[in-house]
Amino acid sequence: MNLRRWFVTGFFTLLVIVAYVVGYQVTEIDPVKLFSSLGNSQKILNDLIHPDLFTRATQDTTLDVVFPVPCGSAQPAQLPNSGPRIVPNVECANPGDVITVKGFDMAPNNDVKILWLLPSGNALFSELARTDASGNFTAQVEVRPITVATQGIPTHLQAETPVPVGGWVPSQALIDVINNIMVTIFMALLATTAGTIIAAPISFLAARNIMGRGWMGTTVYTVVRAILNITRSYDSLVLATVFALWVGFGAFAGVLALTIVTVASLGKLFSEAVESIDAGPIEAVAATGANPVEVVRFAVVPQVIPDFISFIIYHWDINVRISTILGFVGGGGIGFYLSQRINVLEYQKAGTAIWAIVLVVWAMDFLSAEVRKRYT
Amino acid sequence: MLKVEHLTKVYPNGTVALKDVSFTVNDGEFLVIIGLSGSGKSTLLRCINRLIDPTEGRILLDDADVTKASSGDLRQLRRHIGMVFQQFNLVKRSSVMTNVLSGRLGYVNPFLSLAGIWSRADRDRALKALDRVGIKDKAYERADALSGGQQQRVGIARTLMQEPRLILADEPVASLDPVLSHSILQYLEQLNKEGITVLCSLHFLDLVHRYATRVIALKDGVKVFEGLPKEINRAKFKEIYGEEAQEVRATTVEEG
Numbered sequence: 119m120n121l122r123r124w125f126v127t128g129f130f131t132l133l134v135i136v137a138y139v140v141g142y143q144v145t146e147i148d149p150v151k152l153f154s155s156l157g158n159s160q161k162i163l164n165d166l167i168h169p170d171l172f173t174r175a176t177q178d179t180t181l182d183v184v185f186p187v188p189c190g191s192a193q194p195a196q197l198p199n200s201g202p203r204i205v206p207n208v209e210c211a212n213p214g215d216v217i218t219v220k221g222f223d224m225a226p227n228n229d230v231k232i233l234w235l236l237p238s239g240n241a242l243f244s245e246l247a248r249t250d251a252s253g254n255f256t257a258q259v260e261v262r263p264i265t266v267a268t269q270g271i272p273t274h275l276q277a278e279t280p281v282p283v284g285g286w287v288p289s290q291a292l293i294d295v296i297n298n299i300m301v302t303i304f305m306a307l308l309a310t311t312a313g314t315i316i317a318a319p320i321s322f323l324a325a326r327n328i329m330g331r332g333w334m335g336t337t338v339y340t341v342v343r344a345i346l347n348i349t350r351s352y353d354s355l356v357l358a359t360v361f362a363l364w365v366g367f368g369a370f371a372g373v374l375a376l377t378i379v380t381v382a383s384l385g386k387l388f389s390e391a392v393e394s395i396d397a398g399p400i401e402a403v404a405a406t407g408a409n410p411v412e413v414v415r416f417a418v419v420p421q422v423i424p425d426f427i428s429f430i431i432y433h434w435d436i437n438v439r440i441s442t443i444l445g446f447v448g449g450g451g452i453g454f455y456l457s458q459r460i461n462v463l464e465y466q467k468a469g470t471a472i473w474a475i476v477l478v479v480w481a482m483d484f485l486s487a488e489v490r491k492r493y494t
Numbered sequence: 495m496l497k498v499e500h501l502t503k504v505y506p507n508g509t510v511a512l513k514d515v516s517f518t519v520n521d522g523e524f525l526v527i528i529g530l531s532g533s534g535k536s537t538l539l540r541c542i543n544r545l546i547d548p549t550e551g552r553i554l555l556d557d558a559d560v561t562k563a564s565s566g567d568l569r570q571l572r573r574h575i576g577m578v579f580q581q582f583n584l585v586k587r588s589s590v591m592t593n594v595l596s597g598r599l600g601y602v603n604p605f606l607s608l609a610g611i612w613s614r615a616d617r618d619r620a621l622k623a624l625d626r627v628g629i630k631d632k633a634y635e636r637a638d639a640l641s642g643g644q645q646q647r648v649g650i651a652r653t654l655m656q657e658p659r660l661i662l663a664d665e666p667v668a669s670l671d672p673v674l675s676h677s678i679l680q681y682l683e684q685l686n687k688e689g690i691t692v693l694c695s696l697h698f699l700d701l702v703h704r705y706a707t708r709v710i711a712l713k714d715g716v717k718v719f720e721g722l723p724k725e726i727n728r729a730k731f732k733e734i735y736g737e738e739a740q741e742v743r744a745t746t747v748e749e750g
Contacts, residue, residue, distance in 0.1 A: 331506075398583035402649075405543050406656055407572035407600025415608050416596045420588045 165465035169473050173289040176225040176280035182235070185275040186210040187265045192272035202281040204232075206259075213263040218256065225280040226253040233278065236264060237271040249279065291467040294455060295474045301369050302451035303478065305444075306437035309373050313380025314430050320346070320381070321388030322414060327397060346389075349382035354440045355447055362448030372449030376437050384433055391425035392418060428490045435486040442475045495521045495691055496542070496660060501551035503537050503715075511537040512548070513715045519660075519693060524686045526706035526723075527695040530735060534715040535695040539662045542693070543575045544568055555660070573600035576653030576690075578682075580665035582645040586638035590629070590648050593637050594620040597655030616655075623651035627681055643674035650681055661685065663694035667701070679705050699726065699741055 181204045184195035189210035197205055200223075207218040221230060232245040242264065247257040265273040288296075322328045324342040329335035357375035365371050399417040408416065445453020452471055459468040496519040503512040511534045519525050527535045540546040542553055544560060553560040555571060563571055576597075584593045598616050599607055606612070612620075624630045627647035632640060637648060646666060653661055663682060667675035675698075683705055686692045696702050702709060703723045711719035711726075711734045718734055719726070726734075731741065 396583075396586075398579060398581050399585045401540075401545055402577065402579060402583035402652070403585075403596050403599065405545060405572060405575070405577040406597050406652070407569040408596070409569060409599075409604055412599045412604055412607055416588075416592070416599065417585060420585045420592075423587070 162465050166469040166472060168466060169470035170289050170291040170466040171470060172286045172292065174225075174282035174286055175284050176228075177283045179279065179281040181221070181277045181279070181281075183275050184272050185265075186267060186272045187261055188212040188267075191267035192270060204275065204277045206275060211261045213261055213266060215261045217259050217261060219259050219275065219277075221247070221249065221255045221257075221277055221279070222253070223282075224249050224253045224255070224277075225282050226251050228280050230255050230257070231278040232257055232259060233276050234262075234265050235274040235276050237268045237273060241276070253282070289470075291464075291470045295452065295467075295470045298452040298455040298471070299474045299478055302441045302445075302453070303438060305369050305372050305376060305441045305449075305451050306434055309376030309380055309441070310430060310434040310437050312373070312377045313384055313433070314426075316377070317381045317384035317388055318426065320385050321392055322418070324385060324389035325392035327393055327395070327400070328414065328418065342385075343389075346382055346385045349378060350386065352378070352382075354379045354444060358444045358449040359447045367448040367450065367454070369450030372441055372444040372451060375444060375449060376441055379440065380433055380437060383436075384429060387429045387433075388422070388426060391422045391429070395421040431486045431489050435482045438482045439479055442479070495519060495556055496693070497552075497554040498538075498542070499552040499554070501538070501541060501553065502549050503534075503541060503546065504549045511715050512541070512712075515551075515712070515715070515717045517710055517717065517720060519691060522686070522689060522691055524683065524692045524694070524705055524707045526702050526709050527693070527712060528697075528699070528702055528709060528734065529695075529712035533712040535712055536664050537715075538712065539577075539664045539693065539695060542662055543572050543577060545577075569600060573656055574659045576656050576658035576661040578646070578649050578653055578661060578663040578666045580668045582642070582649045582669070584637040584645055584648055584652075586636070588637060589634050590624070590637055590640065591617075591620060591633045593648055594623055594633075594651045594655060597623075597652035600656060619655060620651070623654040624648075626654065627651050642670050643677060646670065646674075646678050647681070650678070650685075654685075658690060660691045660693065663692060665695050665697065668697055675701060676704075699731070702726070 179202065181202060183197065183204055183206065184192065185206060186192040186194055187210065189212065191210075194209040197203070202221075202223045204219055204221045207220070208215075211217050219232060224230065226249055228249050230247040230249060231243065232247060234242040234244055236242055242262070244259050245257045247255040249255045259275070267273060320342060323338050324346060326339060329339040354375050357378055358372055361371035361374040362368075365374065395418060399421070400413055403413045403417040441449065441451055441453070442456075443453050445451050445455065446457045448454070452475060456468055456471040456475070459465070459471060498518070499516050501512050501515045502510075504510050515534075515538065527538060529535050537546055541548045542555075542560065544563070548561060551561070555575070558567075558571060560568070560571055585596075595612050595616060598612075598619070602612070602616065621630055621633060624633055627650050629640070629644055629647055629651075632644060632648075637645060640648065646669075649666075661682065666682070667678050670678060679701060682692055682694065694705075696706075706723045709719065709721060709723050709726065710717055711730075713734055719730055732739065
């Protein structure tokens, strides 16, 4: 007997070990990758945590500074120390020297064409530099003999580059993200409303204490419960995929999918709230000669309203979460925007979307908790 | 006015709550039903307005057969039968006024009542009913803001809205303290004197002696006594409540 128990225990232990070993292999668990891949994905991760939020309009500008070659052939320039500007490390130089030119406060991540404006009025291209994320650059420039001043006319050192003008404005990405997240919030609002309108009457049909124990009541109860249970087993992503194929990609498909999910979920929550009410008032109102609908209206509805409101707000919160991802399968809204930005490798814009989702989900969560706390 | 004939109720789980109970209630009586908890008092009262469907037997209200009434006819019959409950059965979150008005549902147009619209006449009637039980000033408070005794008075006011000919009272004072018990029963007694027949189940024998015009006793769903309150002597008491029973008095207060 004891031996058999040992055998059974050993067998099941072995089964569990096998399950984990196989599971570890098929899911390709590789903790080292978490760190070894960090280098490759650093740029992407960096973009994601530096969302594209604000931008400034730019204008192609030529920045100019007088640069006497050789020294003493002309008055050196007075260098400005604010605004978009180029600054050589020396005031003047002799032919053949290599000077370092720095540029400040230009449009970030843009090409800078460095050239010489010769005394003859011709331009001589010298170097191509690129501004960093702060809008600055540094370049080595060779002072060629052709740049020597003639007849007291000095050569100018010039930089052609876009320069920011005007104040900061929301970037296109931020505007798009705000538009799309509004779509998502409204998707959730419409789906929650439609779901509530459908689920509220249905929930009474799925409540044992309302339907009674007669054969008709039992039949309706069983059928409605079964429908709710079957509906609940379909995931929102599956439903959104189906509706996207049916009515086309976009927010409408998302609203349809969310509505069904909401009906299934609220239908169950509501019916449980109805089932947990005090039966006394039902008896009392029925005893006055009221018809069944009046009994529900006067004895049941007032008792379940706080629960219903609490569930509705809670589900709006859930629907906002779900609808953020429905876009990935064609449901419209912020999810659609996010998936598109990832597909075209615009990670900074994707970052903007992700931050917006985090913010909105957090805000909804907070609001729904506050409202429910106050109301019930 | 009310005739109960061979009433039997067997619950689906096999419990026999009432076994062949017959009795008659005359116009203007204050008939009290006594018996231990579980003896079938509540079932009996609920069979009369068919909150519970009896298994066998007949109930005649005047000449109408309650047991055979269709659901429409039953609602017509229920309008004339008020009911007062041990747990008051008010909708706690609704106002006192709404609770009282709900007593009028058997009379009003369902479309208006569902929209929450009540005629001026019904509102006045509700205020008058509340005035009769002395809590007109509480009309617009939430029902659960009231004390137990006040809630039961709302229950009575709700019943008055039905303009009932018969009031069924299921242990109306079992959740109240003794002094309040008298105050509630005096309201019922007053209504009884104005011509409403009362059928009431009670626990305490001294209340029975004080208010009942006639008594029936149930034991395990069987009628074991029918007669005047003063006929319940020591032997009868033991028969109804069992050998070990001791009489407990609700209160020594005689008149409120």
